[in-house]
Amino acid sequence: MRLSDLPLRKAAHISEIDWSSLGEAEAKRLRELGFDEGVAIEALHSGSFFSRDPIAFRVGRMTVAIRRAQASAIRVALA
Amino acid sequence: MNPAPLVALVGNPNAGKSSLFNALTGARQKVGNYPGVTVERHSGRFALQDGRPVELVDLPGAYSLEPASPDEAVTRDVILGQQAGERLPAALIVVLDASNLDNHLRFAMQLIGLGLPIVIALNMIDLAKRDGLEIDTAVLARELGVPVIETVAVRRRGLEELKAALAEAVGDGTLKLRAGHGFVHEDLATVQRRARALAVKAIVSESPARRITHSLDGIALHPVFGPLILAGLLFVMFQAVFSWSQVPADWLQAQFDALGGWISATLPAGFVRSLLVEGVIAGVGAVVVFLPQILILFLFILILEASGYMVRAAFLMDRMMARVGLSGRAFIPLLSSFACAVPGIMATRTIDDPKDRLTTILIAPLMTCSARLPVYTLIISAFIPERAVVPGVGLQGLVLFCLYIAGVSGAFVAALVLRRTVTKGRGSGFMMEMPKYQWPRWQDVALGLVTRAQIFLKRAGTIILFTTVLLWALASFPQAPAGVKQSEYSVAGRIASGVETVVRPIGFNHDIALALIPAMAAREVAVSAIATVYAIDANGDAAASQQLETRLGAAWPLPTALAFLAWFVFAPQCISTIAVTRRETNGWKWPGFMVAYLFAVAYVAAGLTYWTATALGL
Numbered sequence A: 001m002r003l004s005d006l007p008l009r010k011a012a013h014i015s016e017i018d019w020s021s022l023g024e025a026e027a028k029r030l031r032e033l034g035f036d037e038g039v040a041i042e043a044l045h046s047g048s049f050f051s052r053d054p055i056a057f058r059v060g061r062m063t064v065a066i067r068r069a070q071a072s073a074i075r076v077a078l079a
Numbered sequence B: 001m002n003p004a005p006l007v008a009l010v011g012n013p014n015a016g017k018s019s020l021f022n023a024l025t026g027a028r029q030k031v032g033n034y035p036g037v038t039v040e041r042h043s044g045r046f047a048l049q050d051g052r053p054v055e056l057v058d059l060p061g062a063y064s065l066e067p068a069s070p071d072e073a074v075t076r077d078v079i080l081g082q083q084a085g086e087r088l089p090a091a092l093i094v095v096l097d098a099s100n101l102d103n104h105l106r107f108a109m110q111l112i113g114l115g116l117p118i119v120i121a122l123n124m125i126d127l128a129k130r131d132g133l134e135i136d137t138a139v140l141a142r143e144l145g146v147p148v149i150e151t152v153a154v155r156r157r158g159l160e161e162l163k164a165a166l167a168e169a170v171g172d173g174t175l176k177l178r179a180g181h182g183f184v185h186e187d188l189a190t191v192q193r194r195a196r197a198l199a200v201k202a203i204v205s206e207s208p209a210r211r212i213t214h215s216l217d218g219i220a221l222h223p224v225f226g227p228l229i230l231a232g233l234l235f236v237m238f239q240a241v242f243s244w245s246q247v248p249a250d251w252l253q254a255q256f257d258a259l260g261g262w263i264s265a266t267l268p269a270g271f272v273r274s275l276l277v278e279g280v281i282a283g284v285g286a287v288v289v290f291l292p293q294i295l296i297l298f299l300f301i302l303i304l305e306a307s308g309y310m311v312r313a314a315f316l317m318d319r320m321m322a323r324v325g326l327s328g329r330a331f332i333p334l335l336s337s338f339a340c341a342v343p344g345i346m347a348t349r350t351i352d353d354p355k356d357r358l359t360t361i362l363i364a365p366l367m368t369c370s371a372r373l374p375v376y377t378l379i380i381s382a383f384i385p386e387r388a389v390v391p392g393v394g395l396q397g398l399v400l401f402c403l404y405i406a407g408v409s410g411a412f413v414a415a416l417v418l419r420r421t422v423t424k425g426r427g428s429g430f431m432m433e434m435p436k437y438q439w440p441r442w443q444d445v446a447l448g449l450v451t452r453a454q455i456f457l458k459r460a461g462t463i464i465l466f467t468t469v470l471l472w473a474l475a476s477f478p479q480a481p482a483g484v485k486q487s488e489y490s491v492a493g494r495i496a497s498g499v500e501t502v503v504r505p506i507g508f509n510h511d512i513a514l515a516l517i518p519a520m521a522a523r524e525v526a527v528s529a530i531a532t533v534y535a536i537d538a539n540g541d542a543a544a545s546q547q548l549e550t551r552l553g554a555a556w557p558l559p560t561a562l563a564f565l566a567w568f569v570f571a572p573q574c575i576s577t578i579a580v581t582r583r584e585t586n587g588w589k590w591p592g593f594m595v596a597y598l599f600a601v602a603y604v605a606a607g608l609t610y611w612t613a614t615a616l617g618l
Helices: A024-032 B017-025 B070-079 B098-112 B125-130 B137-144 B159-170 B188-202 B212-220 B225-243 B246-266 B271-288 B291-307 B309-323 B328-336 B341-350 B354-366 B372-383 B395-420 B442-476 B491-506 B510-516 B525-538 B548-555 B558-570 B575-585 B589-615
Strands: A012-017 A040-048 A051-059 A062-066 A074-078 B006-011 B029-033 B040-047 B053-058 B091-097 B118-123 B133-135 B148-150 B203-206 B388-390 B431-433
Touching: A024 B188, A024 B431, A040 B212, A040 B309, A051 B309, A062 B098, A062 B309, B006 B017, B006 B070, B006 B098, B017 B029, B017 B040, B017 B053, B017 B091, B017 B118, B017 B159, B017 B442, B070 B341, B091 B098, B091 B159, B098 B118, B098 B125, B098 B133, B098 B137, B098 B188, B118 B137, B118 B159, B125 B133, B137 B148, B137 B188, B148 B159, B188 B203, B212 B225, B212 B309, B225 B291, B225 B309, B246 B271, B246 B291, B271 B442, B271 B525, B291 B309, B291 B328, B291 B442, B309 B328, B309 B431, B328 B341, B328 B354, B341 B354, B341 B575, B354 B395, B354 B575, B354 B589, B372 B395, B372 B525, B372 B548, B372 B558, B388 B395, B395 B558, B395 B589, B442 B491, B442 B525, B442 B575, B491 B510, B491 B589, B510 B525, B525 B548, B558 B589, B575 B589
Parallel strands: B006 B053, B006 B091, B091 B118, B118 B148
Antiparallel strands: A012 A040, A012 A074, A040 A051, A051 A062, A062 B431, B029 B040, B040 B053, B133 B203
């Protein structure tokens, strides 16, 4: 499943990240924010009444917001 | 004598670095700049247990030694001893958020690899415990090979232990960076995995606990209530800027009036009295009365930032900003620009993508900064009648609100156009860590406000004083013969006549042309310039006692006044903004472009306003 399709408040972990589809700076920032294969992840909030973008995730112990487009480069498996 | 050893405070953003810095140095802080870059250098002093002074420098928060922004580059360069104007630190204090070890340990490990003496401050340990985390500090210290001290910076806990460990790390002050002082480049992913493995080892137990931040975010980021709360907060903020500032502003005005009156009564009429009363006091006083408004605005911004809410606001605004090609990150600099574009433009450094950042810089001056308030307030109270449109909503307030909206709409349209032309490119999106909520420490907020007040007063005391006095001189000489208006006969008047030919078509008169020139230095000077000119013209006249508003109302037609307001919504009249744009974009190209496009828009907007108002017969 793509991370962008992960329902809210379902425990999952990152199974694969398509680093090549991300820009270099983007990929680096994602890594720095703790995105990596095997890390536990959970979708917490998405967007507001205007749209469902961006999405806030709990990644490890951190809460990080990214956009749906970036989340679609990440594949997750439900725990 | 050798200078005190330098200790650098390093850590990820949101690790509580600045609180620790404030806790260690107290009010003994200095804000400077690194040469060549606009990164602020925050430094302070404190004494180790043995009485030795050390200088502590608070480096910008960074995620790694590979910089993604100018701020992070300074952090790396200082640590490696490559930053111009900074000596090599004798030791580092690395600040970690105890509840975010997995991530923060990575940067710490990179830093330890450099070989500088290091003390780790395991900060916000109380919050980690509150979240049910138990950390074995001894395991961390053993595995990392450096001392690890538990601290709670905001409660002043662990500071003595930290100083003791630091005294040992600094040693005799000889510098110990490894030969060649390059850092071993290790793949980010590898360090990250080592960091995670160590975090697992050091965390003894983790019990699920109620996370306050989580429940608060349930409300603050709620799809419906979230945006409503944000809108409500912004409304209260702008409301407060006007209603709370009334009393202190009136008080300040009274002080300046009293001072002017006292000098007029004490000194004999002549050159010195005219300079002091009409130049210095009328000019500087007209600007200083806005200090309360500026401080109230900054008070809100500082609290929103320190509490962690500002990032949530950015989250909520991201979608809207994306529509015009910006990211939610631009919201923070743009909101700060309502206070002043200079800190706003400096805050764009947190935007990673260079084109996003450039666009944000170029539109920041369109946010209605506090320096426009004096101009708006003066014109509105002179020309807009004080009556209610509907009960509770006054016409004057409504006009002011429209001016704010005009600025914001202008900014959005400008961003849309810029993103499709000069700053075309794919946006980098939006990635942001959302820190835990915390109560801002009032001492930290107060310290921030004092710094802002100092900067503003320094400006009033230098640039504004200088331009006002210069204008007074140019407007006072040569003395006009009887029957000729001083403001037209003087040197300034003759220069203004040149400007007037350009601005005549958009309805500007000679007084405005005269005010526009010194207002290049700072917008609020327009008010003091008009005040000075009328004070000189009125010299000794009965009209001198008249309010500036009353005199303006009689002298300018309404379309001219409205065009003047429209002009100030867009005109880039602020030397400081232009200068900071030059520094932030490394050259004259972008500030040049900014000034040109904003003047063009201002001219057209003022023209349209004037012609429309005239056609409507206002």
